[in-house]
Amino acid sequence: MLEKTSVTARLGGSNTAQTFGPAIELAENFNLSLWGEFTARVTIQRSFDNGATWLNVARFERPVEAMGYEPETALYRVATLPGDFMSGTVCARLGPGIPVNQNLPKESE
Known part of the structure; x- marks a missing residue:
């Protein structure tokens, strides 16, 4: 099994190839960030x-x-599939979120 931490990837390449970021094991709440300057369709996949x-x-x-x-x-x-990538660089991050039963910390007074 994979360790439950976050993974970050940079995807780019050609419009005819598929590219994948590293896989991460997720359960319950999780976060997704996509950033960068790109013309692409980014696909989130699960197994x-x-x-x-x-x-x-x-x-x-x-x-x-x-x-x-x-x-x-x-x-x-995170993946770009054949025909979905035109230009630029897709930066992506997947990681676990805050558990449902855990409150956010309160600000100090």
Whole structure:
């Protein structure tokens, strides 16, 4: 199993190839950040069989800050698929979020 930390990737290349960031095991709340200057469709994929099969779960065409929820444990990765990358560099980060039962720290007075 993969360690539960965040992963960061830079995706670029050609419009005919597919590129993938590293996979990360996620469960419950997680965070997604996409940034950079790019013309591309970025696909978020997940796998329930330790990476043998990948399913497309979301697509983005511009920078985004998003939170997700995975009710089971699954591997996630960021990808650009054939025909989806035109130019630039996609920077991406996937990582665990704050557990549902944990409150954010309060500001000091």
